[in-house]
Amino acid sequence: MKLTRREMLKCAAASSAIMALNGSLPMLKDAMAAEAAEPDKWVKSVCRFCGTGCGVMVGVKRGKVVTVKGDPNNHNQGFLCLKGALMPPIVYAKERVTKPYIRKNGQLQVASWDEAMDLVVSKFKTALKDHGPTSIAYYGSGQALTEETYLASKMWKAGFGSNNVEGNPRLCMASAVGGYVTSFGKDEPCGCYDDIDAATCFFIIGSNMSECHPILFKRVAARKQADPNVKIIVVDPRRTNTARIADEHVSFVPGTDLAILNAMAYVIIQEELDNPRFYNKYVNFMTNDKKKVDFDAYVTFLEDYTPEKVEKLSGVPADQIRKIAILFSESSGTMSLWTMGLNQRIRGVWANNLVTNLHLLTGQLGKPGATNFSLTGQPNACGGVRDTGGLCHLLPAGRLIKKPEHRAQLEKQWGLEPGTIAPKPGLHTIALWNAFSEGKVKAMFVLCTNPAHSLPNVNMYTEGMERKDNFMVLSEPFMDAETVKYCDVLLPPAFWCEKRGVYGCTERRYSLLMQSVEPMGECRSDVDILLDFGRRMGIDPKVIPFENVDDIWNEWREVSSLTPYNFMGITRARLEKESGIRWPCPTEDHPGTKRRYVRGEDPNIPKDYKNKYKFYGTKDNKARLWMRPYAPAAEEPDQEYPMVLTTGRVIDHWHTGTMTMKVPELRRSFPKAYVEVNVDDARQLGIKNGDNVELVTRRDKMVFQAKVSDVCRPGLVFVPWYDKNLMINKLTLNAFDKGSKQPEYKICAVRIAKV
Amino acid sequence: MKPQSPADHTILTKIVSLSTLLVTVMLWSTVSTATPLKHLVAPDSAADCYECHKKATPKIAEDWYQSKHGVQLMKCFVCHGQPDGKGSVPWAVVPSPKAVCQKCHDPAMQRMQQKYGLELDCYTCHPFHQNSLHHDAYKKSASKVK
Numbered sequence: 004m005k006l007t008r009r010e011m012l013k014c015a016a017a018s019s020a021i022m023a024l025n026g027s028l029p030m031l032k033d034a035m036a037a038e039a040a041e042p043d044k045w046v047k048s049v050c051r052f053c054g055t056g057c058g059v060m061v062g063v064k065r066g067k068v069v070t071v072k073g074d075p076n077n078h079n080q081g082f083l084c085l086k087g088a089l090m091p092p093i094v095y096a097k098e099r100v101t102k103p104y105i106r107k108n109g110q111l112q113v114a115s116w117d118e119a120m121d122l123v124v125s126k127f128k129t130a131l132k133d134h135g136p137t138s139i140a141y142y143g144s145g146q147a148l149t150e151e152t153y154l155a156s157k158m159w160k161a162g163f164g165s166n167n168v169e170g171n172p173r174l175c176m177a178s179a180v181g182g183y184v185t186s187f188g189k190d191e192p193c194g195c196y197d198d199i200d201a202a203t204c205f206f207i208i209g210s211n212m213s214e215c216h217p218i219l220f221k222r223v224a225a226r227k228q229a230d231p232n233v234k235i236i237v238v239d240p241r242r243t244n245t246a247r248i249a250d251e252h253v254s255f256v257p258g259t260d261l262a263i264l265n266a267m268a269y270v271i272i273q274e275e276l277d278n279p280r281f282y283n284k285y286v287n288f289m290t291n292d293k294k295k296v297d298f299d300a301y302v303t304f305l306e307d308y309t310p311e312k313v314e315k316l317s318g319v320p321a322d323q324i325r326k327i328a329i330l331f332s333e334s335s336g337t338m339s340l341w342t343m344g345l346n347q348r349i350r351g352v353w354a355n356n357l358v359t360n361l362h363l364l365t366g367q368l369g370k371p372g373a374t375n376f377s378l379t380g381q382p383n384a385c386g387g388v389r390d391t392g393g394l395c396h397l398l399p400a401g402r403l404i405k406k407p408e409h410r411a412q413l414e415k416q417w418g419l420e421p422g423t424i425a426p427k428p429g430l431h432t433i434a435l436w437n438a439f440s441e442g443k444v445k446a447m448f449v450l451c452t453n454p455a456h457s458l459p460n461v462n463m464y465t466e467g468m469e470r471k472d473n474f475m476v477l478s479e480p481f482m483d484a485e486t487v488k489y490c491d492v493l494l495p496p497a498f499w500c501e502k503r504g505v506y507g508c509t510e511r512r513y514s515l516l517m518q519s520v521e522p523m524g525e526c527r528s529d530v531d532i533l534l535d536f537g538r539r540m541g542i543d544p545k546v547i548p549f550e551n552v553d554d555i556w557n558e559w560r561e562v563s564s565l566t567p568y569n570f571m572g573i574t575r576a577r578l579e580k581e582s583g584i585r586w587p588c589p590t591e592d593h594p595g596t597k598r599r600y601v602r603g604e605d606p607n608i609p610k611d612y613k614n615k616y617k618f619y620g621t622k623d624n625k626a627r628l629w630m631r632p633y634a635p636a637a638e639e640p641d642q643e644y645p646m647v648l649t650t651g652r653v654i655d656h657w658h659t660g661t662m663t664m665k666v667p668e669l670r671r672s673f674p675k676a677y678v679e680v681n682v683d684d685a686r687q688l689g690i691k692n693g694d695n696v697e698l699v700t701r702r703d704k705m706v707f708q709a710k711v712s713d714v715c716r717p718g719l720v721f722v723p724w725y726d727k728n729l730m731i732n733k734l735t736l737n738a739f740d741k742g743s744k745q746p747e748y749k750i751c752a753v754r755i756a757k758v
Numbered sequence: 759m760k761p762q763s764p765a766d767h768t769i770l771t772k773i774v775s776l777s778t779l780l781v782t783v784m785l786w787s788t789v790s791t792a793t794p795l796k797h798l799v800a801p802d803s804a805a806d807c808y809e810c811h812k813k814a815t816p817k818i819a820e821d822w823y824q825s826k827h828g829v830q831l832m833k834c835f836v837c838h839g840q841p842d843g844k845g846s847v848p849w850a851v852v853p854s855p856k857a858v859c860q861k862c863h864d865p866a867m868q869r870m871q872q873k874y875g876l877e878l879d880c881y882t883c884h885p886f887h888q889n890s891l892h893h894d895a896y897k898k899s900a901s902k903v904k
Contacts, residue, residue, distance in 0.1 A: 072864050075865040
């Protein structure tokens with residue numbers, strides 16, 4: 004065969020043309036695919052995952068969610084983390100519950116809404132009639148909408164006379180609440196995310212914010228990049244990804260952070276870096292047994308915490324304690340950030356107080372960049388549960404059940420007879436599940452949470468859930484959630500963008516999730532489900548005078564208006580227009596509040612108030628500095644169980660994995676839980692990367708694949724808790740903080756061996 | 759053998775031309791879109807790209823690790839999808855700006871479009887994986903230097 008020169012050139016040209024397209028054709032192909040998925044509309048919403056509360060725009064095409072992008076007008080300025088960017092597949096997961104179910108002969112069987120609700124109502128009515136209001140309970144979630152938690156809490160406390168209203172926020176941020184309330188008299192952070200942009204020192208303790216709050220970590224990293232003089236201190240017994248940008252990583256023996264914080268205070272005073280002008284005017288020094296003392300007593304108290312003494316206890320070199328104390332106090336603005344490492348402890352409230360102490364001692368508070376900022380774990384723990392009073396001891400807007408004047412105020416605002424609200428607080432989470440396991444609580448309504456996976460020492464509670472003489476109705480979007488195995492009735496709720504309502508994030512910012520698409524199948528919003536339940540129960544119509552979710556929001560605004568929370572200015576119309584507003588916000592023309600307790604910023608303080616700061620949560624308008632001693636964990640390592648087990652998250656998964664396991668990329672990134680072992684420990688125990696390792700605690704034992712690295716310090720192992728097939732909560736401890744009632748997930752004793 | 763007629767010659771030429779085209783297209787698709795078999799060895803952990811690519815493509819893996827996306831753990835699959843095409847993000851060596859970058863960088867993309875009329879083209883000015891944060895955090899990123 005012969006080809007002419009011309010024909011050869013033709014072939015070569017054609018080939019070259021195709022080769023030249025090599026780089027751009029994939030892009031064209033993808034552009035065409037992107038074009039095919041180009042949304043018809045973008046609908047404003049909020050991310051479904053962590054407490055950062057990033058604004059999300061939901062891309063909808065022909066009534067289906069096809070993509071998401073960050074909301075440029077919310078605090079995240081258009082950015083999303085890897086989980087947030089991959090949300091759409093969750094909505095259409097094959098595991099979605101789209102019909103009601105009733106358990107018959109041990110199996111869940113499809114039922115009509117009427118059949119399911121009639122059964123639920125009959126069980127609750129029987130429990131109320133036979134055993135009284137304390138035999139029924141509501142167990143909710145920091146992922147439920149504000150309106151849902153407000154409604155459920157009101158129905159139980161004002162409608163059924165039961166204060167057994169709890170939820171998973173008790174497991175994640177109750178100690179932060181206890182910390183803020185004991186230090187300032189009021190819950191919720193003083194500062195806001197804007198402080199990140201102004202801080203010159205970050206004190207990150209008990210938080211792997213790189214994996215648990217990625218968008219805030221990004222903002223901290225950007226601050227460091229903008230100004231290399233910004234210092235970052237990471238205090239964590241694991242050297243996580245957060246420590247990558249740290250100037251100082253402080254690794255310590257788990258549990259000894261209480262002593263380290265006191266040692267920092269010791270150094271601050273010794274180096275005369277304290278701020279007497281601030282604490283003499285604005286701070287009371289308090290002993291652990293609530294006695295007011297003077298500064299000298301505090302100095303004496305701190306003598307037990309010299310850096311040298313604390314080095315022996317904590318393993319942190321005295322020089323490093325000195326160094327971080329000086330960095331903390333000399334900076335023009337220090338921002339502390341913490342999460343579960345401090346909160347999930349039997350001394351969680353104390354740990355919170357001790358961080359705040361450093362701010363009160365140095366005056367690092369109430370100025371741009373200077374604040375003590377607790378990060379929260381769920382998208383609406385602050386806005387839904389803490390603020391609306393969705394716990395057993397709370398009433399809306401910071402009021403307490405135990406205070407008669409607070410109950411009376413609420414009864415008046417709700418238009419109810421005096422004495423409607425029972426004076427005794429209900430059962431806190433651990434006590435509630437104990438009571439359910441013992442058959443004392445007969446009927447439980449669980450909404451938007453997965454307690455059969457998330458409770459500590461969970462075997463105890465799943466055994467209780469299997470009892471035949473108690474009843475659990477569960478509103479849960481995913482059929483493979485662990486708790487589904489134990490419920491008696493399963494209800495199909497609308498999920499995330501299928502309903503309308505409000506999320507309030509860590510910085511007191513409330514944002515509206517507008518409904519993007521219709522609910523799947525027979526799913527209904529939880530507000531609809533709760534209202535239906537209340538009406539079928541024959542609840543006083545005055546308790547639930549609501550036609551829709553917006554009515555509930557408007558009542559919540561009214562209820563908050565007599566308190567320093569004050570949401571009156573956060574109208575539905577504003578929420579539709581704006582991407583989040585921070586309370587207090589008393590009027591519709593108020594921009595929202597960046598920093599509380601500061602004259603000129605906080606609308607609760609008169610503009611002509613004599614002092615710059617007013618801690619109005621206390622009677623004398625002063626904050627409290629608490630002398631909290633070091634105390635060991637509930638279960639310290641010993642000869643039999645010589646190591647410490649801690650649990651937490653990986654960036655790819657969130658909580659019990661019911662959502663993130665529906666995203667192929669996230670599922671395959673971390674398909675199963677593992678145990679992280681320090682290289683030195685691994686060498687001693689003959690463990691290699693990938694080996695099967697058995698973990699044994701006093702509760703249970705389980706085998707995990709080992710990841711050998713230098714992330715954990717020697718003597719510590721870490722297991723993520725998302726995996727339903729390897730539930731580490733079978734091994735964790737249910738000891739809890741006496742003040743906050745939050746369990747100590749972060750420390751228990753463990754023995755490990757290669758198998 | 760029967761001598762070839764001009765018509766036979768033309769047909770043969772066309773067949774050869776088409777075959778060349780076909781082979782080129784196949785080559786192109788192999789290079790740019792097809793799934794390397796080794797990705798299918800461990801489908802359960804197919805999204806843990808970095809662990810393998812540290813060895814398979816160390817330069818690319820290191821560039822990512824040191825980049826802003828690496829520090830912030832925006833992992834490979836968020837932009838590139840899954841090599842076996844079973845992910846929720848379209849598998850692409852060169853991710854589509856419209857389908858991927860827009861999720862986080864829409865405001866910047868709009869600014870660039872307004873400023874320079876640029877559309878659907880991030881990579882000319884922002885080379886892959888090279889916006890450094892760690893180590894070179896305090897130097898200008900590659901895109902700014904360029």
